[in-house]
Amino acid sequence: MTDQAVDTAGVRLSGRAAEESQFLGRTRELKELRADIERAGLDTLAGRKAPRARVLLIAGRPGSGRTALAEELVRQVADRYHDGVLRARLSEPDGTPVPVGRTARELLAAVDRSAPPGATEDDLTDALRAALADRRALLLLDDAADAEQVDALLPDNPDCLVVAVSGGPLTGISDVRPCTLGGLDTKSAMELLTRYTGSVRITVDPLAAEGLVEECQAQPAALLLAGGWLAARPEAAVADLARQLRAEGAEATPLSRAFRLACAALPAPAARILRLLSLAPAGLVDPHTASALAGCSVGAARTALDDFVARGLLRAVDSPLPRYEVPGCLHPLLEALAESQDRPGELQLARARMLERTVRLLQSCRAITETDSLEAREKLQGMPRSLRFPSPRAAEEWLRAGRPALLAQARLAVADGELDTLARRLMSQLVRTMIAHFGTQAAAADLYGVHRLVLDVAERRGLSREKAAALLNLGDLDARTGRTAEALARYRAALDAGREANDPYATGRAMESVGGAHQELGDHDRAADWFGRALAQRLARGEHADAARLYGRIAEAHTYTGRYGEALRNWRAAVAGYRRTGDVAAQARALSELARVQEYAGRPAESLQACHEAVELAYRAGDVRLQAALQLRLADTMEHLGDPVAAGVHRSAADRLLAEEPEEPEEPEEAPEGTGQPKHGADACEIRSTSAED
Structure with missing residues (x-):
């Protein structure tokens, strides 16, 4: 096999090779895997109906082409599963396992099933099993860190098939059919090199080509880098590369040796851009990300990224916008290279530039929706042309395509802990932009995660005002999904934080929300009491419109209890x-x-x-x-x-x-009476301590 996608992130052939891309080799492995699908399981042999989906395991080291083999198997058998193919990656580029709940939510979204924001992992996996109970679907679970991740996502439906990709066995899952990968067969490896170099350079010195394959141990990722090195040097002989690989030392892996040669061949500016791609969130890159990381122009970054694809160092993602992915097998090598050649301060500055660029892009993405605002139009015109979107639709496409990377960037920024000011600006803009384009209801699950990140930063930094805002937003989302008791606890915590910050907006909002939660729980006397406390604050501050609304909420509570005179x-x-x-x-x-x-x-x-x-x-x-x-x-x-x-x-x-x-377009569902969310309120409580510029 040659890999159109190697390892968890994959390495796709580029240029002429991409146009001719065909899956090569692995004939025996594919035959065995297809036979395993047909073979009776242990339950069937014992006369029992299989309780769960069958699991096929493709195991191998990073760079062995395990994901490419899985994708080819899926391509060959997909027509048997009329409900489609679902894909999920179970590890981050740095090897950190992805939380099962996040994966389950993404898979639910893929089958057009929603789950309430803030739902527990068990609730999400139960919902996923229910969604797949009557479907005939194929799940590709890539880069599984352990058996527990896969087991939690298995459908309780023998009509489904799970193809798992991992570095080792999935001990604990019964009746797993493993397929362990080694190197490619020599013929396929030579054909892979031919796609990069052309046939002449291979046929004039076949022994040197075989020697190169041997130096790479026929590992697809190493061969791709070797092919990219040769393609960039049409004057170099295959024997030259084999000799240089041997000189790198036998103690290193073939992939690391090929990687060092590929990096050494790059001009210094390009090599720096490549190293800094290890900082890209979730291994996902676009020209703006690369430009910000390296401090170069967007055009120069795009040229460098396309060159990396041609050299096998990066993979182009199938997307309407130019997007790329760092191969998972190369991520640790890039990370080690950056740490060895760039000072910590330079890496932190690159992270800061990336966050700042993302904040400005989110500002532009949101501003283009505010067509009625003169201030927004002026701010948009004041931005560089490279940061402006031609239309609201183009902005929404960018936001949808970049959603995984944007959320990953927020998580990484909070985990880093050194750039909390930029992280807070990023999260504030992300919330406002997603609401502007998708609406609160559609973006609720993502917003819940972002508000939890805001809460983490606020607690770490002792920012009581932002803590109150995050708790109010989380409480609103809990209330909308029926978790009223949880919402009440968050509103009370928000009230404490608002009082600590001496923020009348937060305290008033929290008191009203506490009252709304009590009303939803049927405790109308307490609801009226809390609405009355909020009313007293509004009257003291001369906020007459809010006071009028609170009079109405008190009247509602009294009506429920039959106190019509008070109502x-x-x-x-x-x-x-x-x-x-x-x-x-x-x-x-x-x-x-x-x-x-x-x-x-x-x-x-x-x-x-x-x-x-x-x-x-x-x-x-x-x-x-x-x-x-x-x-x-x-x-x-x-x-x-x-x-x-x-x-x-x-x-x-x-x-x-x-x-x-005349009929009006359907509006998002309004919060029901009695819930914690004030019916007049904004979609999300603003983080009021952020810069007005944001």
Whole structure:
């Protein structure tokens, strides 16, 4: 086999070789793997139905072509699995295992199944098994660190097949069919070299070519680097490269020797760019990332990246935008090279430049959606052309394509701990940009993870204000997914942090959210008490619009407990507050609620009068839907008063209003009454201590 993709990240052939890319060799391994799919398992032989999906294991060292073999097997048998192929990588480029919950969530998204943000690992894996229970799917689990990772993701469905790639055995998983890889056969290895060098240089000295294959121990990754070295030196003989590889010393691995030669052949600026790619989040690179890391122009970075692909040092990713991936087998070598040749301060400066560039790109990505904002347009025009997007759609495509790298960059920045200011700016911009393009609901799972990272930094740095903001945001997401008890705990912690920071915004928001959580839990007396505390703060600060809203929330709580007198008093206060602020539509809605409670309290005449006033206000506000709702309420009141004719007139008026109202696009679901999230609030609580420039 030659690998179109070698190792966990893969190394694809480039240039002419990429156009002709064919999977070579590994005929025996493919035959055995396909036979293993058909072979009866231990449960079948014992007369039992297999309880889980069959697992085929492809084991080998990094650079052995294990992922390429897995991909070729998947390509050959994919048509048997009509529900498609799911792929997941179970280790980070540095070898850190990816949390099972994160992998399960990504796989659920691939089958169009959502999971609530903040769900536990067990909940996510259970949801994944349920999603695959009636499907015939093929899972490719690449770069598994251990058996526990694979076992947690196995479907309880014998109609599914799992192809796992790992460095060793998956002890503990029953009936695993292993296939251990060594080097390529000589013929395939020679053909791989031929694709880079052309046939002449191989055929004129076949013994030297065989010697080169032997020096590389027929390992695909080493052969790719050797082919790239020869392709860049058309005047060099194959024997020259074999001789240089021998001179590198037999104690090193073939891959490390080929890698050293490949790096030594690069010009100094390109070699520096290559070393710094070890800092790329999740091993994913685009020209902007490389440009920021190296401090060079975007054009120069793009040229260097394409040259690395031609030399077998990088892999181009199939994407509408130029994107690349550092092969997993080369990542530790790049990391060691950077640590040996670059000072720690230089590496930290490169990380800082990358974070700063990402923040500016996120600013540009968000600003292009704010077409009504003169300030946003001016800020966008003030950015360099290379940082601007031609359209909102192009910005969204960049955000979607770069999402894994952006989230990985946030995780790495927080784990680093030395660039917390930039990490905070990055996370603030990431939250705001994802909300602008995807909406809170669609991005909720990613936002939950980012807010947890913000909380980590805030706790580490003792930033009480940002801690409060992160806890409020996490509490809102918990509340929206029904974890009200967890949300209540976060809101109480946010209240403590807000008080510690002496932040009236955070404390007021937290008190209202605590009240909302109590109301959702059915404790309406406590809800009214907490809303009252929040109200007292708003009144003391002269925040009349917020005070009017809180009067309404107190009235809701009293209505639930049947205290209609208190409810009416608070709704009247809400109406007066909205009248004072000039919010006609809100005043109409409050009058509508006042009329509803008056009806509950057995005061139909007063309810009728309040409804008429609300209709007039709704007409002034131009709120047709509210007018229709109020006409229906008037109809109900007329029926209770024994006037069915008038009730019919109002129902007809409501139908006419709704028929005349043009359909509006569906909006994201609003937080239900009583939840912790204030219905008037922003999608996410701002991290208010960040720079206004962000």
